[in-house]
Amino acid sequence: MPQDRDIAIDVRDAVKRYGTFTALKRISLSIRDNEFFTLLGPSGCGKTTLLRMIAGFEEVTEGTIYLYGQEIDRLPPHKRPVNTVFQNYALFPHMDVLENVGFGLEMLGKSRAEARARAGDVLEMVQLSQFASRMPYQLSGGQQQRVALARALAPRPRVLLLDEPLSALDLKLRKAMQVELKHLQRETGITFIFVTHDQEEALTMSDRIAVMSEGELQQLGEAREIYERPRNVFVADFIGDTNLMEVTVDRIAGGRAQCHLGGGHKLTCDAVEGIGAGARVHMSLRPERLFLSARPVEEESLSGTVREMIYIGTDITTVVDLADGPQFTVRSSNSTRGNARVFEPGAKVAVNMEPGAARLLVD
Amino acid sequence: MAGGGATGGSVQADTYREARTWLLLPAWLVLGILTLAPLTIMLVYSFLTKDFRGGVVWDFSLAAYDQFFFDRGLFGDDPPRIEWTYIGIFWRSIWQAGLATLLSLAVGFPTAYFIATRPERERALWVFLVTIPYWVNLLIRTVSMRFLLRNEGPLNDGLMAIGVISEPLAIVNTNLAVQLGLFYSYLPFMVLPIYAAVERYNFALSEAAADLYAPRWTVLRRILLPAVRPGIVAGCILVFVPSLGSFLAPDLLGGARNFMIGSLIEEQFKGNAGNWPFGAAASMILLTLVLILLMVLARQSRKGEA
Numbered sequence: 001m002p003q004d005r006d007i008a009i010d011v012r013d014a015v016k017r018y019g020t021f022t023a024l025k026r027i028s029l030s031i032r033d034n035e036f037f038t039l040l041g042p043s044g045c046g047k048t049t050l051l052r053m054i055a056g057f058e059e060v061t062e063g064t065i066y067l068y069g070q071e072i073d074r075l076p077p078h079k080r081p082v083n084t085v086f087q088n089y090a091l092f093p094h095m096d097v098l099e100n101v102g103f104g105l106e107m108l109g110k111s112r113a114e115a116r117a118r119a120g121d122v123l124e125m126v127q128l129s130q131f132a133s134r135m136p137y138q139l140s141g142g143q144q145q146r147v148a149l150a151r152a153l154a155p156r157p158r159v160l161l162l163d164e165p166l167s168a169l170d171l172k173l174r175k176a177m178q179v180e181l182k183h184l185q186r187e188t189g190i191t192f193i194f195v196t197h198d199q200e201e202a203l204t205m206s207d208r209i210a211v212m213s214e215g216e217l218q219q220l221g222e223a224r225e226i227y228e229r230p231r232n233v234f235v236a237d238f239i240g241d242t243n244l245m246e247v248t249v250d251r252i253a254g255g256r257a258q259c260h261l262g263g264g265h266k267l268t269c270d271a272v273e274g275i276g277a278g279a280r281v282h283m284s285l286r287p288e289r290l291f292l293s294a295r296p297v298e299e300e301s302l303s304g305t306v307r308e309m310i311y312i313g314t315d316i317t318t319v320v321d322l323a324d325g326p327q328f329t330v331r332s333s334n335s336t337r338g339n340a341r342v343f344e345p346g347a348k349v350a351v352n353m354e355p356g357a358a359r360l361l362v363d
Numbered sequence: 364m365a366g367g368g369a370t371g372g373s374v375q376a377d378t379y380r381e382a383r384t385w386l387l388l389p390a391w392l393v394l395g396i397l398t399l400a401p402l403t404i405m406l407v408y409s410f411l412t413k414d415f416r417g418g419v420v421w422d423f424s425l426a427a428y429d430q431f432f433f434d435r436g437l438f439g440d441d442p443p444r445i446e447w448t449y450i451g452i453f454w455r456s457i458w459q460a461g462l463a464t465l466l467s468l469a470v471g472f473p474t475a476y477f478i479a480t481r482p483e484r485e486r487a488l489w490v491f492l493v494t495i496p497y498w499v500n501l502l503i504r505t506v507s508m509r510f511l512l513r514n515e516g517p518l519n520d521g522l523m524a525i526g527v528i529s530e531p532l533a534i535v536n537t538n539l540a541v542q543l544g545l546f547y548s549y550l551p552f553m554v555l556p557i558y559a560a561v562e563r564y565n566f567a568l569s570e571a572a573a574d575l576y577a578p579r580w581t582v583l584r585r586i587l588l589p590a591v592r593p594g595i596v597a598g599c600i601l602v603f604v605p606s607l608g609s610f611l612a613p614d615l616l617g618g619a620r621n622f623m624i625g626s627l628i629e630e631q632f633k634g635n636a637g638n639w640p641f642g643a644a645a646s647m648i649l650l651t652l653v654l655i656l657l658m659v660l661a662r663q664s665r666k667g668e669a
Contacts, residue, residue, distance in 0.1 A: 057570055077573040090571040094589045104575035155575065 005068060008033045008159050008191040009054060014063035016049050016215075023049045025215040026063070031159075031193060032208075033068075036185050038194045040202040041212035042238070047195045050212075051161050054193065056080050068158065078107070083152035084161040088168065089144045091136040097123065097147050098132040104155035122150045125184070142173045149181075153188065160185075162194045166201065178204050199239045203227060211235050232362045236284035243285040243328050249277050249360070257360060259283065263324035265302050269358035282361045287331035289357035292318060292343055296350040304328065306347045318343060320351055402650075409643035416635045427644035449627070449645070453652070456623040459538060459613070460606035463545035464553075467602045468595070470546070471553030475594075478554070479561035486562070493554055501548060505611045508544050509535055512616070536618035544612030545602075552601035560594025561587075596660055604653055624649055 009031040016024040024046045031037045039047035052058040054065060056077030065073040072080050083104065092100050102119035106112065123129050126146040136144055145165060152160055162181075166174045182205045185192045196202055202209050203223045211218040211226060211234075219231045230236035237244060247259040247267065257271040267283070275281055296303065304322040313334065320328045328351050343349050409427050411419040429435075432450075433443040478489040496504065511518050512534040519531035534540050568590065572582045588595070606612075610625030617623070624645065631642025 055570075055574060057573075077570070078576045078578055082574075084571070084574045086567055086571055088565075088567065090565065090567040092568060092571070092586060103572070103577070107572075107576035107581065151571075151575070 006033050007031070007066070008035070008068060009193065010066040010069075011050070011054075012064045012066070014050065014053060014065065015061045016046070016053065016058060017061045023215055024053075027212075027215075027217050028063075029210055029217060029220055031191060034189050034191055036182060036192045036194065036205055036207045038196060038202040038206035038209045039212060040196055040199060040209050040238075041218075042197055044214075045212040046215040047197075047212050048163060051084075051163055051193060051195050054159070055082060055084050055161050081157055082159040082161055083155060083157035084163060085148050085152045085165045087164045089136075089148040089165075091144055091147055091151070093136055096133050096135055097128065097139070100136065100147055101151045101154050104151065108155055119150070119154055122154045123147075125153070125187075126150045141168055142177070145169060145177065149184070153184070153190070156188075157190060159191045159193060162192060164195055164197070167196070167198075174201070181205060203239070211238065213238070228356075229359060230284060230361060233282050233284075236282075236359070236361050241287055241329065241331070243287060243290075244361075245283045245285065245326055247281060247283045247360075249275060249279045249281065252277050259360070261302075261322075261326060263322060263326070265300075265322070267300055267353075267358055269360060270356070272360040272362070274362055275360050281363065284359045284361055285328070285353065285357055287317065287329045288315075288333075289354045290328065290330040291332060291352050291354070292320070292330055292341065292349045293352055294341070294347075294349065297352050301350040301352045302328070303348070303350050306343045306345050306349055308345055309343065316342060318349075320349060322351075405643045405646050409640055409647050411640050413638045413640050417632070417637045417639060419639050424640065427638070427640035428648075430638075430641055431644055431648065452622055452627055453624055453648070456607055456625070457652075459541055459623060460545065460603050460609075462538075463542045463549070463606045464599050464603045466542060466546045467550050467553040468599060471550055471598060472557055472595070475554045475557035476561050479558050479564070490555070490558065493551055496547075497551055502611060504547065505544055505615045508540075508547060508612075509615055512540055512543065535616060538617070540616040541613050541623070544616040545606040545609060548609070548612060549602040549605055552605075553598040556597040556601065557591060557594040560591035560597075564590050596663070600657060600660065603656075607653065608649060 007030050011027055011029050011031075014024055014027045015022070027046075027050060039050060041047045049058060053060050053073070056072075056075060056079075060073045063073070064071055067080070067082065092103065095103065098116060098119050101122055102112075102115035105115035105118055110118070120129065120132065123132055126149055128143060128146050128150065131139060131143060131147075136147065139147065145168075148165065166177050166181075169177060178201060181192070181194075194202075194205065203226075206223055208220065208222055209226050210220045213234050219226055219235045221229075226235065227239055230239060233244065236242050245261055247261055249257050249259050251258045252271050255271050256268055257275065258266065258268050260266050269283065293301075302322055304320040306318055307321050307327070308319040310317040310319070311334075315331050316334050318330045318332070320330060322328065330351060408419055410423055410425065412422040412424040412426065414420050429443075430446070432446055434446040435441050435443050474493070478486055478493070481489055499507075510516055513519070514531040514533065514535070518534070519528070522528045523531065534543075564587065568586050569582050572586045573579075577585065607623075608625045608628070609623065610629045613623040613626050628642045628645050628649070631637040631645070632639060
């Protein structure tokens with residue numbers, strides 16, 4: 001199989017079975033050189049299994065994994081030029097920070113002095129120089145996390161694997177580390193493969209995201225693409241909040257699909273390959289791309305009654321009951337500049353859509 | 364392990380002081396009656412004069428310690444020379460117990476590792492299997508060992524039947540037999556603490572080391588062994604100490620030439636021929652040796668953790 005130097009990791013038809021249970025159902029994907037790539041999915045979707053197969057902790061049942069064109073799936077972990085940041089850090093408890101960070105270099109045959117010098121440099125990069133002689137248990141969670149990161153970066157791996165490394169941190173620290181990780185990735189030019197179940201984290205950091213569910217790849221693309229053009233119900237539902245509506249497609253014309261909701265409300269949106277006239281499918285409408293008004297502003301505006309108004313600081317979320325059934329959630333920015341108006345429960349309103357807000361989904 | 368610890372406020376300590384005194388009473392009673400009192404009796408007896416038919420005469424005397432370390436000839440009036448007999452027995456005992464401990468470690472560590480890495484449901488079963496032989500009394504087990512190892516025993520018969528040897532191996536009445544006996548007597552004391560340590564071990568550490576290019580043996584040596592070291596130290600102490608004072612295995616498997624401290628002490632208290640102060644003195648010397656050893660080990664393992 002020809003591999004060019006721009007592909008860091010190439011997974012070909014990877015299958016993982018544990019007895020009768022199939023954790024990964026024939027996954028193929030390519031991760032580009034110097035890319036921040038995220039495997040995203042709920043727990044049990046197989047994302048960690050895939051990461052562990054790349055690291056060498058799990059054998060592939062079928063299929064092949066290439067690292068810059070070289071087959072690595074039969075190599076033991078200590079012979080693969082990839083390093084891992086573990087979920088709970090897995091710092092060596094009996095070694096100080098500097099020894100932890102220098103361990104990989106020492107194993108690669110570097111002299112002790114050289115390993116220590118390089119470890120010191122990497123510690124500086126993660127701003128932990130003054131903690132070099134501390135033991136892991138003397139560090140806070142965030143500091144341990146940085147040590148784990150430094151330890152994995154020190155041997156200059158070609159690919160860095162990160163297994164939910166931020167999940168044990170509190171929200172503020174997690175946000176700060178997200179930025180720092182992204183920054184480190186740019187700075188070092190190392191390909192990062194990041195595993196997370198947090199869609200916001202994935203959107204914040206990734207160049208590209210692979211959304212996984214039940215051992216299958218659901219969609220692979222850039223953050224914006226995944227969010228704005230989800231391919232199926234799972235992706236639309238998992239990434240961000242959305243209004244999922246059952247619709248029937250009436251007519252496809254000129255790249256547009258005319259549909260109607262259960263109650264007969266008509267909606268028009270971009271046609272999607274694989275969905276033809278007569279299909280009963282789901283439609284995703286992102287709450288922040290809807291807006292409310294006292295009177296309909298366009299032909300396809302939907303009218304309803306406000307059931308609930310929820311104040312969440314940055315935004316205001318309004319739940320609207322349509323005249324005949326379906327419920328919509330509309331989110332508007334809590335800003336005086338916008339034209340968003342606040343409607344109290346019981347108010348009659350029209351739900352309007354920005355162009356491109358509606359998206360047809362494959363089931 | 365390190366770090367953390369109690370930082371209870373003094374207010375609470377005052378509140379519970381009285382209750383604590385009473386609640387600790389049973390523990391103090393057990394310690395006092397079962398440990399401190401017997402030890403004190405032994406210590407006192409070791410400084411008394413022996414009675415002819417066993418027992419002691421209440422006269423202060425250093426004779427027991429003198430007899431242990433110095434040879435003053437048959438009538439006790441020669442100039443004192445170092446008495447090597449008992450020191451030799453001690454030395455041989457330490458040696459035997461040490462080898463038995465190493466043997467237990469060599470077999471016990473892989474066993475413990477194996478059990479600790481089984482699926483959780485199976486572990487209890489394996490631990491249970493390890494302890495089954497210990498439902499039988501130590502004396503009976505040791506006698507059975509003699510039957511297994513003797514010239515006409517199943518071991519020699521078996522080896523001869525498959526043609527490994529043509530003559531029976533003379534194992535009974537050798538040092539090896541004593542070591543095997545001690546090993547068999549105390550193996551679970553090695554397996555269980557190591558098992559507990561390995562079970563608590565975070566195997567992600569092994570993965571992390573392998574991920575950082577450490578081959579398998581390096582992972583074992585640099586990561587696993589230091590992490591489970593307290594369990595290994597505990598296991599070694601638990602095997603070494605009773606082996607050192609054991610008398611059943613040397614008596615039944617070693618024969619007269621493989622006399623150990625335990626037998627020496629036992630004889631002093633048996634029948635009418637014994638010498639109670641001497642037995643007590645030998646016990647105190649043994650105790651001192653063991654204490655020194657434990658202190659050294661404790662310091663070592665604390666160093667390992669810090």
